[in-house]
Amino acid sequence: DIQMTQSPSSLSASVGDRVTIACRASQSISNHLNWYQQKPGKAPKVLIYAASALQSGVPSRFSGSGSGTDFTLTISSLQPEDFATYYCQQSYNLPPIFGQGTKLEI
Amino acid sequence: QVQLQESGPGLVKPSQTLSLTCSVSGAAISVGSFYWSWIRQPAGKGLEWIGRIYTSGSTSYNPSLKSRVTISLDTSKNQFSLKLTSLTAADTAVYYCARMYAQIIVDQGDYFVMDVWGQGATVTVSS
Numbered sequence: 001d002i003q004m005t006q007s008p009s010s011l012s013a014s015v016g017d018r019v020t021i022a023c024r025a026s027q028s029i030s031n032h033l034n035w036y037q038q039k040p041g042k043a044p045k046v047l048i049y050a051a052s053a054l055q056s057g058v059p060s061r062f063s064g065s066g067s068g069t070d071f072t073l074t075i076s077s078l079q080p081e082d083f084a085t086y087y088c089q090q091s092y093n094l095p096p097i098f099g100q101g102t103k104l105e106i
Numbered sequence: 107q108v109q110l111q112e113s114g115p116g117l118v119k120p121s122q123t124l125s126l127t128c129s130v131s132g133a134a135i136s137v138g139s140f141y142w143s144w145i146r147q148p149a150g151k152g153l154e155w156i157g158r159i160y161t162s163g164s165t166s167y168n169p170s171l172k173s174r175v176t177i178s179l180d181t182s183k184n185q186f187s188l189k190l191t192s193l194t195a196a197d198t199a200v201y202y203c204a205r206m207y208a209q210i211i212v213d214q215g216d217y218f219v220m221d222v223w224g225q226g227a228t229v230t231v232s233s
Contacts, residue, residue: 001169034219036153043223044153044208049209050217051171091218095168098153 002090006099017078021102023071024090032092035073039084108132112227124190128203135182139155141206144188146199188197193231
């Protein structure tokens with residue numbers, strides 16, 4: 001299986017900050033990379049697919065980049081509702097594997 | 107608007123079989139190019155994909171669970187189900203059902219994404 005590693009595991013930031021979360025795949029996955037946001041007690045919500053395509057309805061302050069093995073999720077100006085845990089997930093082959101998550105805290 | 111809702115027992119004994127159902131509203135599960143998936147998340151931990159079933163009924167499972175998992179469709183009830191056998195405490199988790207589909211990007215290809223999720227069902231394996 002492809003392994004997905006996120007960094008950092010946790011991150012403290014303030015409203016208005018620009019934040020970047022990294023995700024690395026154990027082998028090339030081209031741009032088959034999704035990003036999800038999960039709030040406590042809730043199901044994950046897809047933000048980005050194909051490494052950089054914004055899912056419908058997701059605010060434009062979220063952006064993704066990368067290809068091959070290295071990817072990033074950037075939030076350009078943190079809003080109070082963005083404090084959550086973020087997961088990357090490879091969709092290159094089965095089984096879909098998620099990163100361990102990055103908890104974004106105030 | 108498509109909505110998914112998990113249902114099933116909250117407590118199951120070790121060595122027994124877990125049966126969960128995902129009820130789908132707002133769309134027919136037998137129509138379209140969708141994969142209906144199960145994912146689980148132990149408390150405080152990350153997400154693990156369990157498997158999926160296509161609208162045609164073909165299945166794919168995570169190799170780590172394949173020997174214990176069965177996913178099936180019930181088109182008459184617009185539901186799909188998960189059976190997980192030989193339970194241990196390690197199977198204690200929140201179980202989510204989700205819709206997976208291929209987002210097509212012209213000149214690039216198909217990109218699979220899980221876009222609609224249920225709220226999750228908490229399952230505890232304990233005697």
